[in-house]
Every structure is written in C-alpha cells, then in structure tokens.
Amino acid sequence: MRHRITFFHRNEHGIEPSSLEIRDRSISGPDLVAVREHRVTLALEELPAELQELLHEIHELHIRWSSPQAHDTLGPWTSRLPPGLHTFYTPQTASATDSVRLCTQLRAAFGDLDCLSPAESFTKLPTDRFSHSTAFQYFQPLDALTNLSTYAEQYACNSGDLDCKKWAQELGNAVSLDLSYDAISHAVKITAIWSEQRQQLLIDSYPDHRTEIGILTPDSPPHLESHELGVTGLLTVLGEDTKPSPVLFAFPSRHKDASSTFSSSFLRPLGLHPTLQLRINSGNPPSQDSSCSLHAYLTLPRSIFADKYQLGDELFLSSKNLSALRYISQPVDLEAPDYAMNSWGSSVLLELQPPSIQGESPWTAEIPLHLRYLSPGEGGYSSINVPWPAVFWACNTEEGTKFVNSPFDRANLGYDGLFGPRTLFWHLTPGSEGKSDLNHQIRVPVLDLNKTQWVSTGTTAVVLVGFAYIVFKLASVYWRRGYGSQKPATKSEKKKHLAFVLLFYDPVTKYLTAGQEPQLLPRTPRPQINESLLAIDAGNETAPLSCSPDAYSVHILSKAPLVVYIENFLSLDEREHLFQISEPLFEPSTITNDGDKTQHNALVRDSEVALIPRTDVVRCIEERARSFQGWRDDLWIERLRTQRYGPSQHYTHHFDWGSGARGWGRVSSFMVWVKTHDIEGGGTEFPRLQRNGPDQPWCRWVECPDPDLANPSNDNTKKEDGEPITGVTFKAVPGNAVFWENFRPDGTGRGWEETWHAGLPVRKGTKVGLNVWSWGRLTS
Template sequence: MRHRITFYHRNEHGVEPASLQIRDRSLSGPDLVAVREHRVTLALEELPAELRELLREVHELHLRWSTPRAYDTLGPWSSRLPPGLHTFYTPQPASAADSARLCAQLRAVFGDLDCSSPTESFTRLPTDRFSHSTAYQYYQPLDALTNLSTYAEQYACVPGDADCKRWAQGLANAVSLDFSYDTISHAVKITAVWPEGQQNLLIDSHPDHRTEVGILTPDAPQHLEPHELGVAGLLTVLGEDTKPSPVLFSFPSRHKDASSTFSSTFLQPLGLHPTLQLKIDSSSPPLPDSACSLHAYLTLPRTIFADKYQLGDDLFLSSKNLTALRYISQPVDLEAPDYAMKYWGSSVLLELQPPSTQEDSPWTAEIPLHLRYLSPAEGGYSSISVPWPAIFWACNTEEGTKFPNSPFDRANLGYDGLFGPRTLFWHVNPKTEGNAGLNHQLRVPVLDLNRAGWVSTGTAAVVLLGFAYIVFKLVAVYWRTGYSSQKPGTEGKKKTQ
C-alpha cells in the first residue's frame, strides 16, 4: 500500500522547513492553511474479498463523487462535476455486462442507491467517438459519504490502525472522492480532497506502507506552457528521509481555473416545462489566441429531461444563447413517467453562445427542460433534486501537445470522453447565495391523492356516459330506418322491371 499526502497552500500561508519535525516514520509541524489531498494505491490482494471478486469482471471502473457544498478550488484540483456519485464502467469482454454484482457492491459501499444492474440502470456512452471513453454511465444524487466512511472503517482498516480509522472518519468532510481501477495497472487508486482550511500537520506512517508527504505552493518556472502548472515546496518520504527535500517542477494539467463564476436558477413559475437559467459573469475565453468554446454539462435524474428535438432548432437555440446540443445520452423516453423507468436519467452536453460584444460583461443562457409525471402524493406536490451543471471552456491546444500521466491528473469525468485527447478544460466556478448548496430543490405538481378518488370516479362516469350516448344513437337510427341487407334504392328498381 502506498500513500501520497499533499498539502497545497497559497504563498502567504507557507511553513518554515525548520519547523517540521521528522522522527522515524512520522512528520509533525504547525497547522497549515491549505488544500489537502490523500491518495491511497492498493494492489488487488489488499482489497476486501467481495471487491476483489468484482474487479476481476471489470475492464475499467471509475467512481467520481462531488459534494453538494460550494467550495473554492486551488492548484491542480480545478476540475468540476455536478454534485453526486458518478460511475463509469466497462466490463471485461468475457463478462456479462448485466451482472448485478456491481450494483450490489455500490449499495454496500455507498448506501441505498437506485441501481439494479448495468443493463437496466446504466446508460451507454459513445465509445465509438473516442476510445478513451468508458462503455456505461450511472449517476445517483448523494449528499455525503457517511456510509462509505463506515464501510472503510469496518472493512479497509485493520484492528488497531488508528491512522486508517481517522482517515476513514475524515471522509465525511471531503469535497471530492475518486476511485479508479483498470486491468492495465491492476491497482486501485482512491483519492480524497479536503477544501482549503486549517490542516493538522501530524502524519504517522505504517511500517509496511510507503508514505510520501508534499507541502507545495504555486510557482512559475521559466518556459511554463499554457497547459502546465508549476509548483515549489518540500517533499518527504517517511522512513527514508531525515529532512524535507526542496522541489521545483511543472506538470501538464488538463483542468484549470477560468477565474470566473456562474450561478444557476430555475425561472418562475416552474410549471411542467421548467427553464434552467445560467448567469455567467464573463464572456471572454481564458485563451484569446486559442479555439475555445463554452459548455454546460448536465446530469439530470430521470424526474427531469431535455428534449433533443427541441434543442435541434438553431433559431430557438440562438434565442436562448445556446449554440448546439453536442451530446445527449440514450435512450431518453419523452413520454414515460418517472415510476415506469429504470435508467438513472440522462447526461447532456450543451455548447453555450457568449455574446459577441467586445465588452466582457455578465450574461445569461437558458436551458429548456421537461418534468416527467411523478407518482401521486398527498397535497398534489412532490420534491425533486436537480444538480447544478458543470460549466467549462474547452480549448484546443497546439498540434503535438501531449498530456502524459501527471501526479494530479484527473480523467474519466464523463464529459472529457466527449472531447479529443488534446483538449484543455478551464472551469467556471459555481457561486451560491448564503449557505445554499449545489442542488436545486424543486416542488413540482403531481396527482393529489386526496382527490384521486374523484378523478377515477369522474373518469368512469364520463366513459359510461359516452358509451351510453353511442348506444342510444345507434338504437335511434335503427328505430327510424330499420335494418335491411338490401342497398338503398334496390326495392324500387325491382318493381319497375
């Protein structure tokens, strides 16, 4: 097992190397205001038995969780996802894609998920578009990692390992979590990130684990490319180093901060065809000399959906400050009610249309959506949750630019598989009001159970009255004209012959 613990702080929040104490396999120092990342790399034999058996049927499995709490990014952790649990999965060619083992394991780790099997609950991704995309996708709103924290403490930590239990309990405060496995590496990487704040600088290392600790800050080495990030700081391998080693290096980064913000709201009145309005505080691309386009990536639970036919009208899109619908997952049934569907929902990638004025000013875009019919409820209203989208600029890098694996690379986010391998993503940060989160809580109209009896009785009465009316008209016609198999006018002709 290998641990990599990284503290990334602003220049003004530095720590003196002399204040760090390294004894045997531990490091201690003064508290530090920083972002903290903890990555654990495990071999298959170090995993719980049921998880090990599952991964033998998997070619690729990537779990991405993002908190519904608003937070600021710093350094290499600029990538954004709609809040909730995102699962990207490719089975082994010889394995059954509809195996229920994956969903059973997800429920055991994360709690009560609406997942039965990949065939029934997952949507397919377009692997024919780019080879680096996985085959299936699943999404579930998930506000916290409480169940995962308990699971890790019980099954991943050996008795008496206090450090492991502290790490597992600390997952409740993380803002993002990644789990990645592929058959090429045959290793599992689990990465958790905690937001910028007061971090306790006290780390102990297990004798059988390799633990690397980095305390880094932004830096700009000479000849830094636009797709790279530069850092400087101190690096220590516990159990091997007796003092921190200074480091200065740069690395390629697919994700960067666009230094702009957006807000998301639903226009009122809501109705059955709500409109999601995005307010963006800047219309200027981050790289003026590169080909950049602004996109919104939505993960919509099955209670709400986008109509690809409506979003195929160029004139309509232009009136909403939209350019084009670049991708929508399939299938999306436009008529089925929520309670008749098994798929998790749909993902949508829309290209936005910033104003073409020279002035960099705030602007809005509107995305038309549609509610599904939900199960009846008392009072005539139900509550649904719709996550905020991820907004980013996708910029093409120069010919020949490569993104080799970097220490903080983050891939398999869903939308990155819809772009080429040389795309650089500049993320627009969500901005909320007060303590509001990144999920829209909507009250939507449904059939009122208190009045459902009158509806069924009234419907039956109308059907019976309609049937009686039709019978009455048929009988009335029979009484007036009678019934005969002869054609009209035949009888008169026979008499004249």
C-alpha cells in the same frame, strides 16, 4: 499499499521548512491553511474477497463523487463535476452487465442508490468519439459520504487501528472522491480531497506502507507552457528521508480555473417544463490564442430531461443563448413516466453562446427541460434533486500537446471523453452570494393520493357517459332504419350518418396509421438560395466544353439508400490540377447548416477547405457528376470544395443534408479522394450502412476486419454468429469516389439515416478530398 498526502497552499500561507519535524516514520509541523489530497493505491490482492471478485468482472471502473457544498478549488484540483455520484464502467464481457454485483457493492458503500444492474440502470456512452471513454455511465445525486465513511471504518480498519478510523471518519468531510480501477494495472486508486481549511500536520506511516508527503504552492518554473501548472515546495518520504527535499516542477494539467463564476436557478413558475437559467459573470474566453467554446455539462436524474429535437433548432437555441447540443445520452424516452423507467437519467453537453461582444458583464443562457410524470404522492407534490451543471471553456491546445504523466491527472469525468485529446478545460466556479448548495430541490406536481378517488370516479363517469352516447346514437340509427331494411334513408338522414362517420373516422384512422404513412410533401417552387454557391453557368462560361470521355467504372454497394462506388472518377491530371488550384486557397473549415449559416468548430470539423475556381477542368468534373445522376430536373451541382486533413484532423459524424422539409435540399453527395500522402486512418465511415457485396472486390476499397482476397468464399460482411456487420469505412483511394443519395425517393422529405458518416481522424500523413454536392428538388 501506498499513500500520497499532498497539501497545497496559497503563497501567503507558507510555512518555514525548518518548522517541520521528521522522525522515524512521522512528520509534524505547524497547522497549515491548505487544500489536502490523500491518495491510497492498493493492489487487487489487498482488497476484501468480495471486492476482488467484483473487480475480476470489470475492465475499467471510475467512481467520481463531488460535494454539493460550494467550495473553492486550488492548484491541480480545479476540475469540476455536477455534484453527486458518477460511475463510469466497462465490463470484462458483455454478459457481466447483467450481474447485480456492482450495484450491490455501490449500495453497500454509498447508501441507498437506485441501481439494479448495469444493464438496467446504466446508460451507454458513445464509442464514436475521439478520446477513450468507458462503455457505461451511472449517476445519482448524493449529498455526503457518510455511508462510505462507516463502510470504510468497518471493512478497511482493524479494530484497534485508530489512525485508520480517523481517516475513515474524515472521509465524511471530503469535498471530492475518486476511485479508479483498470484491469491493466490491477490497482485501485482512491483519492479524497478536503477543501481549503486549517489542517493539522501530524502524520504517522505504517511500516509496510510507503507514505509520501508533499507541501506545495503555486510557482512558475522557467519555460512554463500555457497548458502546464508550476509548483514548488517540499517532498518527504516517511521512513526514508530525514529532511524534506525542496522541489520545483511543472506538469501538464487538463483542467484549470477560468477565474469566472456562474450560478444556476430555475425560472418561476416551474410548471411541467421548467427552464434552467445559467448566469455567467463574463463572456471572455480564458485564452485569446486558442479556439475556445463554452459548455455546460448536465447530469439529469431521470425525472427531468432535455428534448433533443427541441434543442436541434438553431433559431430556438440562439434565442436562449445556446449554440448547439453537442451530446445527449441515448435513448431518452420522451414519453415514459418516471416510475416506468429503470435507467438513471441522461447526460447532456450543450455549447453556450456568449455575447458576440466580449466583455466582463454578466449574461444568461437558458436550458429548456421537461419533467416526467412521477408516482402519485400525499399532498400533490414530490420533490426532486437536480444538480447544478459543470460549466467550462474547452480550448484546443497546440498540436502535439499531450496530457500524460501528470501526478495529479484527472480523467473519466463524463464530458472529457466527448472532446479531443488536446482539449484544455477552464472551469467556472459555481456559486452565488449566500447559496452554498449546488443542488436544486424542485417541487413537482403529482397526483394527490388523497384525491385519487375523485379522479378515478370522474374518469370512469366520463368514459361511461361517452360510451353510452355512442351506443345511443348507433341504436337510434338502427331503430330508425332497421338492420338490413330496404327503406332508403332520406337525404338528411344520409347527411347525418355521413357526418357521424366522418366525425370518428378521421381521428381514428389518423391514430391507427400514425407512423406508418408519412405525409407526402407538396410540390413547392424553388426557395430563395444564394446562387453564388451553385455551379451555374453564366455569360461567357457557357461556351461548350470539350471534356474527355468518362473513364470510370461503377459498383453498387447498396440500393436503398443508393450508394455507388466509382473507380477512376478523376484522372491523374485532374487530381494534380485540383490540388494545384486548391493549395493557395485552403482555409480552416466551417460547418454549414442547410446552406444558410456557417460556423467554425474544430471539435466537430477540423480540416482546411478551399472553394475552388471553376476552371475548365473543374467544369468538366461538375458535368461528369451531373450526368452521373441522369440529368434530373431541378438539380444543380454546388460549387466544388476540396478539403485537406492533417494528422488528427477529422469531420465528426453528420448528415450532409440539413433538412428536406421544404421539398428542396442537398439531394446527393460524392466524396472523391484527390490525393493522399503517407496516410494512416482518415477513412470515410458510414456506421449505419451495410455492405451486401462480396469481399472481392470490395475489400480493396472498404476496411475489412480479415480480408483474404484470394479466397472468394471469405465473408467480412457477417460476424462469427452470422449476424450482418453494420458499418462501412471507405479507404481513401486517390482518384476513386463514393456517391450516395441523401433523401428517400418517396416524396416525404425524409433523409436516409444510413447516410450518417464521418471523415475519421487522419492518424498520419495527409488526405485531400473533394466534395461534390448536388442541390435541388428532392423528387423529380
């Protein structure tokens, strides 16, 4: 077992080194005003047997707890989380998620948690992001570590060990606790932090425990880089050192304090669709020389949720000072009442939109949320706990920056895995005058148990009256006409019957066919678009072109959606030409939404793009792409763009189509590979697409886990159990291309979900691609 106890104080609270007294196995000195961290590292064998058994089922486990009491942070411990208990977990095997052991232990340690088993109560974390993250997440608001303190006293301390008991009791006052285990190191690290206060300096060590004591304060060693923190102070290893060793060092820090603040409140009246308002005291990014964006990370217990469809509308977002919904855990059932769900809730990452004119004045952003129906209760109201979000600037650091080997590194916080590995987080301090509880307690209207009798009697009465009315109407028709009677109905009777039938027929058929037959879009005239983005011939460009005959061959990968692989789409000369004309024009790429608006976000798309001039060679390529699509009416090739990716650059998963709601849109895409240099990675991945073709020839062009091209019966389209593998990654093969149609041909304006794709990060070398997009009428 190893202990590391670090005191971190402001410069003005320093103590004289000579005032420290180091004896055999202890250190003492004057009281210190400091933040204290106590880290205990245990080998697996040092834990109680039931914990060892549990950890054998686990590949990775990270528990993070943050206090709802507002507190300042200092030095290396600036990272923030929404208050409560966060658990991130990867099992050894998929079946281990059914085991209730983890939840049982969590309940034993932390108290009354709503945790049944990972399969039921945890949510899945994304695996398509760039940083490493665990597979599952669980969260529950938890105000204090009182239960853990008693648990530790019972299970970790021998009966006469007063120091251990004191430590266990002090856990109840900690402001943050981390527990990390992974099956590679086989070690458990427990780190507790106490906020800045007067601390007693009197520590004894155990004979077989290595105990290091650090008393540190901020400093700036020479050559301190912007992503580093510098510290100076005294280190002592109890039992080894007879006097403290002075140190001065710098280490990379993933988290920093942004020196600005925010507060969070719910707008009144709350209703069933409450709005969370964040008030931020400054719109200035913490660093002017790197690209930074402001985010709020929310962990919403299942009684409250965000609607991803509502947060997908750019105009709506902008009216709330939000830029984009960057992540929401899936699935979030928008309809289910709280009591019909087992999973803990959902996490949401939103990018906020600070005022365009930067300044020190406060501004607000509003997050629309929705409450679920809760179980009926006495008095007609229930109370729920919603933690304040964590709010931080995410800034890209310089290429090559690494955040490893830091003695105080903190990862696996839920949001860090959603950003690239070079991201530096600058945290805003939560809190507002006189308010120290970082939890919102909100009152939710529920069915009043004292009034349920009225509601059930009333509902029964309304249903019975309605039913009696329908029976009466049907019976009166029967009495008047008689069953099978030959007497023809009069004109006015016919009209009445018809009205009666129509009254019920329409809503009933609509209800029964909901979700089955999507509406066809009407044929609308072409909307106003920016024609300069289309490759439209004008004036002297219309002279007939002499293009060399097509030399490509095609291979169909899928018919629905239509996905065609094209070999030799570009000749060597064309590739060289495209590269030559692009090179001087490359600039950082933007993300385009439906051709209307552009924005830059290196987290989503990190590459350089060039809108290339329409030289004769380019116009021949445009014409080739156009004729490939059968000369459909109302279809234009968009101005061609090349894009270049260097190491770690990428384009996150996306659809090329924004919306087809108006009957017009980006109907098809070609991804053409122009040039690669010494490339590793950088494939174009379609995670929802399935390859139906055989390995030969496909494994030449797409990634196959186990290609054996000499063996025609080798099949990389199925798993060992015969289940088809979903996901196709095209390798970047210069000269070749993949073409796909973005919309379903059924006239409903719906896009193909299977066309969701990404330019995976280039691990080494460079890749130059060419986008050929076609814009036009969805069905012609």
